[in-house]
Amino acid sequence: MPIELLCHGLIVSCQAPIDSPLHNSVVIAAMAQAAVNNGAKGVRIDTPAHIHAVRESVKVPIIGLWKQIISGYHVYITPQFHHAVAVAEAGADIIAIDATLRERPGGETIADIIPQIHEKLGKPVMADIDTIEAAIAATSVGADMVGTTLFGYTSATNHLSPPAWELLTQMVKNLRVPVICEGGIASPAMARQAINLGAYAVVVGTAITGIDYLVKAYTKEL
Template sequence: MKLEQIKSKLIVSCQAPSDSPLHHEKIIAAIAQACIGRGAAGLRLDTPAHIREVRHCLGSIPIIGLWKRQFSGYDVYITPRFQEAMAIAQAGADIIAIDGTIRPRPHGENLKELVKRIKGELGKLVMADVDTLNNAIVAAEAGVDLVGTTLYGYTQETQHLSPPGFSLLTDIIEKLDIPVICEGGIQTPQQGKTALELGAYAIVVGAAITGIDLKVQAFQSVID
């Protein structure tokens, strides 16, 4: 896969809560097919099973893969270790998304070593999900190929902020020379357009398109 395939394009995050009936590889694959059929240029997928099924159904479509795993005592959960990175690479991901913050990781792994192993041993591009400019800089110095604003508003340091992180997006673009993906909190097509106009290499939209569980909960919370 070449990064040019997703430049200035829409990437759809096809995910569902683990306790949802939608969290099944066949259903995720159907959602992914619908997204690609309507013009999405790529997909962001969680777990090896979902990645493998979508790869089987959609062939060479660009896939950003991750594996969300929680470990007691650690806040990092997006592809926290090389073990998870290897599994999603083997499942067919083109780009491995990892937590790009400097927070501690399970089993003592560190960001720089994780990036080095993914690129060297797996031969995959690495996307760092970050929350701040400082973490974006650290991730770039560690050798990642692109960064995303994914964690803006979702870490202890940024919990007082609300995505989409347009200010973070512009700060990273100004400071770094690698592609910057705007991800997190994009709720409308206009916000997606704004992100691209600000210089985002591509946009990732998830819940606004595929978040059926969250949308129903939002409606129900008002009704109750």
Template sequence: MIEILKSNLIISCQAPSDSPLHDPKIIAAIAKACINQGAKGLRIDSPSHIQAVKQLLPDIPVIGLWKQMRLNSSVYITPRFADAVAVSEAGADIIAIDATQRSRPDGEKLAEIITQIKEKLGKPVMADIDTIENAIAAEKAGADFIGTTLYGYTETTQNLIPPSFEFIEKLVNTIHKPIICEGGVKTPQEVIKALDLGCFSVVVGTAITGIDLLAQKFVHEIEIR
């Protein structure tokens, strides 16, 4: 199933928690619309949404995660092994986790979580990283995929704007595991460029499914004119 993702598009189907779209059935419908148009995989947040998507699309690879925003930690993408268990039980085929070296809510170590996911849950791991150093550490810890998800979104990289094709090229030439480009991809041309640089696949989110943010952007431009 995972080989289907190679050289193809993965669409992240998520919505803000205060959006009317933040409903399992609606997320599943958005996901089906994306698959109907040729996307080969999905990235879905939270067990309930993953479960709804897998019920509707059982044969489509899902990268699952669980954003936990209230744990007094800057690490929020599947920060604990317990979160990975819930994501796995919901039906995710790949489990995405924050793979930076920042302190995790329960003091768990990255390598321990990756090992437990692979050995106890039998699922491959997508390591969401922000720097080359963290990518190397995640690869050594056993991650199966390295994602550029957190480039530009951590304390270390907050002044950088994704996608950085220079960063991606360096990553591809440094890491031996498949690289998944994610974060800030806005156009089909950027998808092609990332694939041409050697990325395994590309995740696009807001540019396709971020209805709330896209509408907000248009309205903001009108209001400030």
């Protein structure tokens, strides 16, 4: 199982804003390969085109997703099953979906989508959640791993800032599937703290690959 290969490891999220020159399949694949060359056990990649390019560059597990902005809905990480199909066909080993309790487009629910991903695509699912309630709901319908990805980014949690240490602790205590710490990890020491709290693996994105965001932060300060 690809999930087993991630145990106590670093997963690097190799993504870039859509208006950035880094939002390019060749660049994303190079980021992913650099991450793997230096010890990353997995990568997290957005869009089928980028997943396909990365699949040709690395052999480690790819957590794939497809961000889609759909009018009238806040759910945007692989919001519908047909998006999951495209992610799987591009070469992802694990499909990441928004598994918050918010309404999804097309009338689908995670109770519809997760079993379909298992049965029709043969892929495990990473449920991106924001609260312990969403985490429990996701595992009750078959999520294979659960991440703190959306903590701080939903109406229920936007008054809070990641890392989600308390949520992580609750999830480790209450869930029987691997818990992934994602969001706000800004240093190796923080990644180690997540593992010490019981995280199965740690996803780091901006602190490693977020050139656009980091340069803006530095220039604003200066």
